[in-house]
Amino acid sequence: MKITIQNLTKKFPARNKKGKEVVAVDNMSIEIPSGKLVGLLGPSGCGKSTSLFMISGLESPTSGKIFFDDQDVTTLAAERRGVGLVFQNYALYPHMTVEGNIMFPLTNMRLPKEEAKQRALEAAQLVQIEDLMQRKPSELSGGQQQRVAIARALVKMPNVLLLDEPLSNLDARLRLQTREEIKRIQRETGITTVFVTHDQEEAMSICDIMVVMKLGVVQQVGAPQAIYDNPTNLFVANFLGTPPINIFEGEVKSGKIYIGDEAVLDTEVPDQKVYVGIRPEGFIYDENGAFSLNLDHIEVMGRDKTIVTAHGKSQKPTVRSIIDSDIYVNDQSPVVKFNLKPNKVFLFNAETEERIR
Ligand SMILES: Nc1ncnc2c1ncn2[C@@H]1O[C@H](COP(=O)(O)OP(=O)(O)O)[C@@H](O)[C@H]1O
Ligand SMILES: [Mg+2]
Structure with missing residues (x-):
């Protein structure tokens, strides 16, 4: 029926x-x-x-x-x-x-x-x-x-x-x-x-x-x-999603998505203020990555490793990312760097909250 x-x-x-x-x-x-x-x-x-x-x-x-x-x-x-x-x-x-x-x-x-x-x-x-x-x-x-x-x-x-x-x-x-x-x-x-x-x-x-x-x-x-x-x-x-998506205030300037002062990903979206949504599985651990986060602690969840970090800049949302590589933790400097998987990053208009990418 x-x-x-x-x-x-x-x-x-x-x-x-x-x-x-x-x-x-x-x-x-x-x-x-x-x-x-x-x-x-x-x-x-x-x-x-x-x-x-x-x-x-x-x-x-x-x-x-x-x-x-x-x-x-x-x-x-x-x-x-x-x-x-x-x-x-x-x-x-x-x-x-x-x-x-x-x-x-x-x-x-x-x-x-x-x-x-x-x-x-x-x-x-x-x-x-x-x-x-x-x-x-x-x-x-x-x-x-x-x-x-x-x-x-x-x-x-x-x-x-x-x-x-x-x-x-x-x-x-x-x-x-x-x-x-x-x-x-x-x-x-x-x-x-x-x-x-x-x-x-x-x-x-x-x-x-x-x-x-x-x-x-x-x-x-x-x-x-x-x-x-x-x-x-x-x-x-x-x-939707467990852990939930990570949301940052950001800005698109000349073809780049900025979170704080870091250009984290390229985009074709015109310049504007945005919310950047990154799925937890969208982070790739990379020593030379474009996006730095302050490591707070690592939660080991069986097969997946879920790390919980706090962004070190002006805004400090808790970031939950699921990554499958081992992270090298340097006690002196808690900064870990990531690149982002483009298909796991969404942009939303800062006013209407509608998806633009
Ligand atoms: N009989 C009713 N009289 C007045 N308001 C109602 C009544 N039933 C539901 N509502 C209101 O309608 C809205 C939707 O309720 P409901 O359909 O029960 O939501 P949900 O099942 O998603 O929790 C709520 O704001 C609720 O307070
Ligand atoms: Mg109900």
Whole structure:
């Protein structure tokens, strides 16, 4: 099922006289291809859940349209859209068994009990909890409970699966494991899935397509790697990547990018004030490098060596770079020099923060 979203806007009225109207989602237009796993990504409050609720039908838009394939579902009731929903807090019925929980949407539709049981078993097998059918939710771990919630969403064989921060309540290890599970389940079922998260690593690791949002406005849509390699503005560049991108105030003068008084890289961009963004993997250690940094300390992170340095000039942002060569540390002089990989360096207009290189 393809989802098309056209100029979707949601405004919430001011809560009181002094309050201001909130534009939770601002003129969103995206196309979600059939059978893909799409991530809605952005900081808390940027309108992800509101977008998801409008797709599900739980929230109605102020303006704009939503299509499932060619059908306009903008005003269609939630229960008639064929969507499965999973929330952060599993919302299981505590007095029912796992089987009862998974069967609930079907018995609610008055499906014969034997058929409901059979379909519940199939959904449970898909998320690999078929051995837990007779337990109560309180007898399950968080990860198992979330699997039950996913099975319950899948049992109706929805056209669209909507997941709102489904991993937030799980501990770090389980979060990793469960996100791989979600990817597998999505692949096996081929259900068009929208996955909401504020965690860029999570979105990057499992999504086919990411939609990056800020203050209700879609900033960029694309494959995770494509957005990482070609961020459209400073916000997106900053939001993606671990360790995060390094940002410096800089200036372009006669074909060179200056950070402080050092010309760190050539460029064809016209003279102007810029922000220079350098990905951590964009540094090449070189004794005669163009860009000097004051070494603070080295963090060894298994395969990668992450060095943390402080720039020695007027501005002192903490720089995190990942390099694969050994650094020779001279106790007398903490200065280390680098050259930069051109495709890992981005320039942003100092006022609009839009990408210019
Ligand atoms: N029912 C509501 N009434 C008023 N404001 C709301 C309501 N729901 C969400 N908002 C506001 O809309 C904005 C987007 O919220 P939300 O979609 O929940 O963001 P996210 O899921 O990205 O954290 C926030 O500023 C939030 O406070
Ligand atoms: Mg939310």
